[in-house]
Amino acid sequence: MPAPLKKKIKIYSHSQVRWRAAGCVALLAVSLVVAMPAWANRGINWLNIKTNLGVPKFPEHGFNLGLDLQGGAHLIYQTNTTQVIPADRASAVEGVRDVIERRVRGGLGVAEPLVQTTRVGNDYRIIVELPGVTDVNQAIKMIGETPVLEFKEENNEPERELTLEEKKQFDDFNMAAGKKAQEALVAVRKGMNFAVAATKYSEDEKSKNNSGDIGFITQDFYPEIYTWAKEHKDGEISTAAIKSFDGVNIVKRLAERVGEKRVSAAHLLICYQGAPGCTSPLSKQEARAKIEDLKKQATLQNFVDLVKVHSTEPGAAERGGNLGTFKKGAMVPAFEAAVWDAASGTIIGPVETQFGFHLIYKKGEETTKEYQVARIYFKTKQKSDIVGPQSQWKTTGLSGKQLKRAEVTEDNRTGQVQVSLQFNDEGTRLFADITGRNTGKPVAIFLDGAPISIPRVNEPILSGSAVITGGFSFQEAKLLAQRLNSGALPVPVELLSQRQVDATLGADSLAKSFKAGIVGLILVMIFMVLYYRLPGLLSVFSLAVYAALNLAIFKLIGVTLTLAGIAGFILSIGMAVDANVLVFERLKEELRAGKILRLAMEESFSRAWPSIRDGHVTGLISCVLLIWFGSGFIQGFAVVLAIGTLVSLFTNVTVTRVIMRFVFRYCGERGSRLFLGYRPAPTVASVITK
Numbered sequence: 001m002p003a004p005l006k007k008k009i010k011i012y013s014h015s016q017v018r019w020r021a022a023g024c025v026a027l028l029a030v031s032l033v034v035a036m037p038a039w040a041n042r043g044i045n046w047l048n049i050k051t052n053l054g055v056p057k058f059p060e061h062g063f064n065l066g067l068d069l070q071g072g073a074h075l076i077y078q079t080n081t082t083q084v085i086p087a088d089r090a091s092a093v094e095g096v097r098d099v100i101e102r103r104v105r106g107g108l109g110v111a112e113p114l115v116q117t118t119r120v121g122n123d124y125r126i127i128v129e130l131p132g133v134t135d136v137n138q139a140i141k142m143i144g145e146t147p148v149l150e151f152k153e154e155n156n157e158p159e160r161e162l163t164l165e166e167k168k169q170f171d172d173f174n175m176a177a178g179k180k181a182q183e184a185l186v187a188v189r190k191g192m193n194f195a196v197a198a199t200k201y202s203e204d205e206k207s208k209n210n211s212g213d214i215g216f217i218t219q220d221f222y223p224e225i226y227t228w229a230k231e232h233k234d235g236e237i238s239t240a241a242i243k244s245f246d247g248v249n250i251v252k253r254l255a256e257r258v259g260e261k262r263v264s265a266a267h268l269l270i271c272y273q274g275a276p277g278c279t280s281p282l283s284k285q286e287a288r289a290k291i292e293d294l295k296k297q298a299t300l301q302n303f304v305d306l307v308k309v310h311s312t313e314p315g316a317a318e319r320g321g322n323l324g325t326f327k328k329g330a331m332v333p334a335f336e337a338a339v340w341d342a343a344s345g346t347i348i349g350p351v352e353t354q355f356g357f358h359l360i361y362k363k364g365e366e367t368t369k370e371y372q373v374a375r376i377y378f379k380t381k382q383k384s385d386i387v388g389p390q391s392q393w394k395t396t397g398l399s400g401k402q403l404k405r406a407e408v409t410e411d412n413r414t415g416q417v418q419v420s421l422q423f424n425d426e427g428t429r430l431f432a433d434i435t436g437r438n439t440g441k442p443v444a445i446f447l448d449g450a451p452i453s454i455p456r457v458n459e460p461i462l463s464g465s466a467v468i469t470g471g472f473s474f475q476e477a478k479l480l481a482q483r484l485n486s487g488a489l490p491v492p493v494e495l496l497s498q499r500q501v502d503a504t505l506g507a508d509s510l511a512k513s514f515k516a517g518i519v520g521l522i523l524v525m526i527f528m529v530l531y532y533r534l535p536g537l538l539s540v541f542s543l544a545v546y547a548a549l550n551l552a553i554f555k556l557i558g559v560t561l562t563l564a565g566i567a568g569f570i571l572s573i574g575m576a577v578d579a580n581v582l583v584f585e586r587l588k589e590e591l592r593a594g595k596i597l598r599l600a601m602e603e604s605f606s607r608a609w610p611s612i613r614d615g616h617v618t619g620l621i622s623c624v625l626l627i628w629f630g631s632g633f634i635q636g637f638a639v640v641l642a643i644g645t646l647v648s649l650f651t652n653v654t655v656t657r658v659i660m661r662f663v664f665r666y667c668g669e670r671g672s673r674l675f676l677g678y679r680p681a682p683t684v685a686s687v688i689t690k
Contacts, residue, residue, distance in 0.1 A: 076495075181378045214374065256371055262366055266321040266323060524577050576644070586604035626641075
């Protein structure tokens with residue numbers, strides 16, 4: 001006959017078993033302190049009174065409760081999207097939803113609001129639930145305001161006029177800067193190497209250790225220095241200090257190179273239904289036919305007149321379709337590809353872009369020069385540096401009213417995600433002025449009084465089209481575009497219904513739910529003890545760890561408890577016992593087969609594991625699907641159930657096993673009599689080997 005099958009199991013020392021059991025007890029204690037710090041603080045108070053030790057107390061804060069438990073406001077809003085083209089309505093409403101959520105989180109201080117959109121027929125609605133809000137009228141007033149989008153620039157205007165002492169300080173500082181510049185200039189004239197002088201005198205930390213080199217500059221950056229460099233030769237040094245917006249400079253021209261080509265053009269646009277921002281009744285075929293007819297009529301002499309009569313671009317009648325001068329990358333790829341290498345003084349087209357069909361009059365092109373310069377820099381002060389500005393940012397007059405739309409695009413050369421902006425005629429003029437006087441400086445975009453983006457202006461933008469870059473992910477760019485559109489698109493909201501949820505109802509529901517959970521837990525514990533005896537008693541400890549650890553996790557990660565969530569927690573109690581039942585039934589079978597107790601216990605966990613694993617995984621898959629496709633209370637139920645499932649897997653497989661090893665090590669084979677009520681046959685089916 002073949003030799004009996006030997007089953008290898010890991011043998012733990014007495015010390016290892018004791019320490020692991022102690023760890024389970026410590027986990028229970030820590031979880032109880034986190035979940036119920038008030039009880040722990042009562043014990044600390046008693047200890048401090050008796051011993052005067054001054055033991056610090058644990059911070060106390062309750063669980064996050066949902067609207068149905070805490071009480072609050074339930075509001076339903078109807079959005080007015082009549083002025084938004086159908087293709088953009090869902091995105092526009094989503095932008096308004098984001099604005100409302102930011103308002104209730106910031107202005108009302110609601111930590112866990114529920115703000116979601118829904119569609120009823122052709123109407124878009126926004127549902128707002130505000131737990132703990134008592135002043136419903138204030139919430140309604142704040143939510144009902146139309147989002148305000150503003151473009152602001154840095155404010156250098158002083159808060160007040162300088163006092164005599166401050167004026168003296170201001171004049172002395174700038175005079176000292178001028179004297180230091182003169183001292184450096186004299187040193188250079190006497191033969192000191194410019195690079196050495198830059199290292200010794202310059203206050204520009206970025207360039208002083210690089211021989212003062214600030215690289216190639218264009219007419220958009222440091223226009224005063226660019227103008228000087230344009231009139232001098234390589235190697236020449238300025239004979240006087242040159243003022244710039246940030247200080248005074250001694251400048252040396254290092255090199256010259258050909259800069260970027262810039263094109264000047266005008267265009268005639270015929271858009272069609274479905275194109276972004278288009279209100280024309282023409283279909284795409286009709287728009288194509290019309291632009292072909294206009295192409296036959298167009299000459300250089302009558303182009304502006306045709307634009308004023310026929311172009312569908314907002315503001316075309318005032319500007320004659322003029323796009324100003326732009327560099328590579330400023331226009332959409334199809335438009336740019338058509339005009340860039342065409343001959344000046346020609347009419348190109350029709351060219352199709354996402355905005356419609358274009359006829360393009362290329363007026364001319366120019367290639368500017370760039371100059372590499374080094375400088376010895378000395379900082380000067382503005383009055384606002386002494387008394388501070390009235391505020392960090394000041395309004396420019398450019399707002400969401402002049403922004404036609406914002407959308408997520410990609411740089412056709414680098415593939416980088418960016419957000420493109422399109423302004424109307426008035427916005428184009430304002431934006432050109434703003435970017436012209438703030439080249440190299442930041443311009444902040446505010447929504448509801450809070451900055452949502454602070455991009456730096458690289459050059460004056462005259463075409464009314466701009467892009468915001470910054471290493472965005474697609475989701476970040478999408479969120480920024482939604483926020484910009486929420487302040488640009490006219491999507492007012494109207495309150496359809498409001499309902500006040502009484503907090504006493506929430507307290508009553510919470511008390512009943514808590515009572516149901518406790519009763520359910522106790523009944524399960526009683527059943528386990530009566531049916532499984534000693535192992536059932538050990539599973540009670542495991543259930544206690546499970547319940548305390550669950551509550552501690554709810555508090556630590558800020559789970560918002562609702563009635564549905566509490567139902568998920570109570571349901572997970574049954575799941576927590578299910579794995580123990582599988583193990584204990586397997587343990588009975590192993591003991592009936594004649595195995596000794598410790599071996600039977602290890603085998604029962606090992607053989608029950610595949611069923612335990614599969615049951616928990618399928619439960620988690622259901623939770624993921626509910627979180628993904630559900631909303632509101634359904635998501636809350638699924639989150640709580642998922643946490644309970646994971647904690648159950650830990651306590652059933654780890655805590656119960658450790659405690660059984662600890663107890664069975666000391667009760668020996670007598671444990672089998674406690675477990676089954678009789679001593680099994682003395683046959684041994686397996687051999688324990690280390």
